[in-house]
Structures are given as C-alpha cells and as structure tokens.
Amino acid sequence: MKISKYNQLYQLTLYPRIFPINCYLYEEQHECTLIDTGIPASFKGIVDLMRKLDKPLTNIILTHPHGDHVGSLDLLKEHFPKATVSISERDNRLLQGDMSLDKNEPQTPIKGGFNKKLKTTADQLLKEGDQIGSLTVIETPGHTPGSISLWDSKKLTIIVGDAMQTKGKIAISGQLVPLFPFPALATWNKEISLESVKKIYELKPTLLAVGHGKIIENPNNFINEAIINAERKLVNV
Numbered sequence: 001m002k003i004s005k006y007n008q009l010y011q012l013t014l015y016p017r018i019f020p021i022n023c024y025l026y027e028e029q030h031e032c033t034l035i036d037t038g039i040p041a042s043f044k045g046i047v048d049l050m051r052k053l054d055k056p057l058t059n060i061i062l063t064h065p066h067g068d069h070v071g072s073l074d075l076l077k078e079h080f081p082k083a084t085v086s087i088s089e090r091d092n093r094l095l096q097g098d099m100s101l102d103k104n105e106p107q108t109p110i111k112g113g114f115n116k117k118l119k120t121t122a123d124q125l126l127k128e129g130d131q132i133g134s135l136t137v138i139e140t141p142g143h144t145p146g147s148i149s150l151w152d153s154k155k156l157t158i159i160v161g162d163a164m165q166t167k168g169k170i171a172i173s174g175q176l177v178p179l180f181p182f183p184a185l186a187t188w189n190k191e192i193s194l195e196s197v198k199k200i201y202e203l204k205p206t207l208l209a210v211g212h213g214k215i216i217e218n219p220n221n222f223i224n225e226a227i228i229n230a231e232r233k234l235v236n237v
Contacts, residue, residue: 001045004215006207007155008134011215012045014038019182020167020212021068024159025049026152028133033059034083035135035150035159036211039071046072047079056080059132062087062122063161064144065095066186067113069211077120086132088139089125090146096121105145112144112186135159140200142193143173143183149200156206162186163196166213170222172197172230183212194230201227 002013010025023042024035032055034046050057057080062070065087077085087095095118099110126148130137135150140163149160162173168180174190177183187193200208201223208219216222 001042003045003049006209006215006217007157008152009155009157009159009207009209010049011209012038012042012049014042014045020214022209022211022213023069024209025053026133026135026150027053027055031056031058031133033057033061033133033135034076035061036063036069036161037072037076039068040075041072043072043075043079046076050080057083059083060085061126061132061135061150062091062095063149063159063211064088064091064147065114066144066162067115069161070095070115070118073120074118084123085120086124086126087122088137088146088148089127090141091144091148092122092125092146094144094146101145106189106192108189110144110188138199138203140196142189142191142196143187145188147196151203151205156204157209158200158203158205158207159209160200160211162211163193163200164208164210164223164226166208166210166216168213170213170216170219170226172226175226175230175233180212190230190234194227194234197223197227197230
C-alpha cells in the first residue's frame, strides 16, 4: 500500500499504477477519522498506519457504499468496535441493499457493485452541514443518489469520493475516461454529478482528494476545465 501525507490527511492507495483504490485517514489532535475503507486488502495498511499514529480511530465515514469503498468495513469495525460508522441518510438505503428510487429522483438505474454480504450497519446518518471533527459534510450526489464529500474549511481540503477522478484524466463522475472508465460506468446520473462538482468548485479548495487517482493541489483550474468538458458533452448528447 502506498501512503502519501498532505498536512493532516493521509492517502492510502492500493494498486496505484494499475487500478488505484484510495481511502483516507484524517489525523486530528487526539483521534483519527477514516474516509472510506477500500477493499478487503486495504485493511492491513489501515491498521498498520493507525498503529504508527498511536491514536484511536473514532470515526469511519463512507462517501458512498460501492464495494471498493466499503470492502474492509466489516474487518475494521471488528478491529475498532468503538469507531462510529457514518454514511448519508440517502445512501444508507443502498448500504442496506435497497436500490429503490424516490419519486422525485431521476428514474435511471443505480449502478456499480455493492457488497450484499456486509454485516456492519451505520451508527450515524449524515446530512449537509454535519460536522465530524474538522470535517463538514457536503452533499454531492450523482455517482450515487446520496454521495457525500468531506470539507476541511481551514485547510481548504476536500475529499470527494467518486464525485471526480484523477486517474487517466481529471474528470467528473459519469464522464467516460477511456484510460480508466470504471467510475463513469458506475455512475447513477451525469447531470446531477455535474451540479455537485460545480458546488465543489465554488468552495475553491486547495487540495482535491478522490477515490481513484492522485491528490491534486491547487485544483480549481482543473475542476473548471472538467466542468466545461462535461457541459460540452452533455449538450452534444
């Protein structure tokens, strides 16, 4: 597992060259928060880093419940039983296996792989503006109906799950990148994804952390370019 550090944020990456799967550890003064859990093979690297930091893992936040983001959740909850597991209220239904859509949502099928054998349930359901340590919940649906991002307003750092990717190309979820097409193929709604990234852009982050690909520093020009490309492609559909 490759580990990179940016201020208080650690990026833990499996298979960085071929199929990067990221999860993130946010180090607070007396505790740590994990954002996403990767796949089962991510477990050892997460535990090893926690051991080195020698601080309790108090929170596990899921940006969305696709299998490559919840893959080691059961193992981690067993190892860190006091850690609070959180997910958005909307995506908690997906975590529980309910793929139904609300009447006011676009009636396009929810895509992507889900772990149907997951035992762990959420301890806390999140909504816009909720605070966990230094991180604020930002609702950024599109990849899934209830996808969230985590925003550190002091460090201007945002962890966006699969709202964007940087592997292959910096792109908005739903926009096909031939060199790494998998986030696009697992995206529920392109139009809503675009609106969510416009929301991210308005925050003017100085650090962009994604589920697949490298962290981008000073990303706003890249985000703006991704928005323009997505708008162009949606108009031409």
